[in-house]
Amino acid sequence: MALAKLSSLEEPSIIEPVCAVFRRTLKGAGLKYTLERAQILDAVMRYSGLFHADELIQSLKGEGFRVSKATVYRTLKLMQEAGIIQRSLFDDDDAGRYHVVFGTSACDLLVRTDSGETQTIEIPELRALCEKICKDRGLQLQGHRLQVFAK
Numbered sequence: 001m002a003l004a005k006l007s008s009l010e011e012p013s014i015i016e017p018v019c020a021v022f023r024r025t026l027k028g029a030g031l032k033y034t035l036e037r038a039q040i041l042d043a044v045m046r047y048s049g050l051f052h053a054d055e056l057i058q059s060l061k062g063e064g065f066r067v068s069k070a071t072v073y074r075t076l077k078l079m080q081e082a083g084i085i086q087r088s089l090f091d092d093d094d095a096g097r098y099h100v101v102f103g104t105s106a107c108d109l110l111v112r113t114d115s116g117e118t119q120t121i122e123i124p125e126l127r128a129l130c131e132k133i134c135k136d137r138g139l140q141l142q143g144h145r146l147q148v149f150a151k
């Protein structure tokens with residue numbers, strides 16, 4: 001993964017809709033869209049498949065960016081809240097791994113534990129079941145998540 005080095009005045013080339021969604025989330029939380037957050041977002045959007053936060057930190061530092069571990073973890077949490085990334089937990093991994101879900105209609109995943117490859121899967125019957133469960137309880141479905149682990 002190659003990241004372009006930035007001067008202090010440049011912003012990374014980020015897909016506009018993702019950037020707009022992230023900016024709205026930050027604004028809603030009373031936070032600013034900083035250069036560090038822009039660099040993290042840009043780096044995350046370059047990943048295809050699963051990644052660890054520590055891999056992201058090493059990649060950013062390897063490209064000469066100055067970013068703290070705390071900033072990366074806080075930014076990843078904000079990106080989750082914005083619906084840009086999703087966290088996947090593995091039995092052998094307390095920290096979890098992340099993957100980009102922005103732009104995909106399905107948030108359900110098939111995760112290959114041997115390769116780390118992820119595929120989004122759509123199960124209309126599952127969504128219908130979730131909607132029925134919520135409706136029966138007088139609620140409105142806000143979302144669901146299914147992760148299938150296989151090798």
